Amino acid sequence: MGTSLRRYPDAITVLEAHVRELGHPGPTAERCVAAATIAQYLTKDTPVRSDEPGLKVCWEQIRLSHLALLEQGDWCDMAREGLDVEDARLTWLADAVAPALKLRAFRVFRNGRPRAGGMAQAGNECSAPVM
Numbered sequence: 001m002g003t004s005l006r007r008y009p010d011a012i013t014v015l016e017a018h019v020r021e022l023g024h025p026g027p028t029a030e031r032c033v034a035a036a037t038i039a040q041y042l043t044k045d046t047p048v049r050s051d052e053p054g055l056k057v058c059w060e061q062i063r064l065s066h067l068a069l070l071e072q073g074d075w076c077d078m079a080r081e082g083l084d085v086e087d088a089r090l091t092w093l094a095d096a097v098a099p100a101l102k103l104r105a106f107r108v109f110r111n112g113r114p115r116a117g118g119m120a121q122a123g124n125e126c127s128a129p130v131m
Helices: 011-023 029-044 055-071 073-084 088-096 118-122
Strands: none
Touching (some): 029 055, 029 088, 073 088
């Protein structure tokens, strides 16, 4: 197994490039899972050199950039559509990652399952623009 991101000296550079590239082609289930799991990792772990000025700030900005992708309307819509058809990747994400990150696309779900009334009646919580 390789070096973890928290120990990798160039993690900030790599993660900044990754989040830029992740958003360009548009949302897919795979990209949604990638963005959410990286955001979760960045929430739980801090860089080894976290005493360096500005490093924690950069780490947090990258975490927020991954979350901002997931909060965009088209990403929310894709996630909701995937949950409607019970895409296993997005159902796992709804169960395992989304609650801790408080992702809008998954708020109408509890334990990965739609609330009573289903998605169509739940309203579109994801159409608001992300600032």
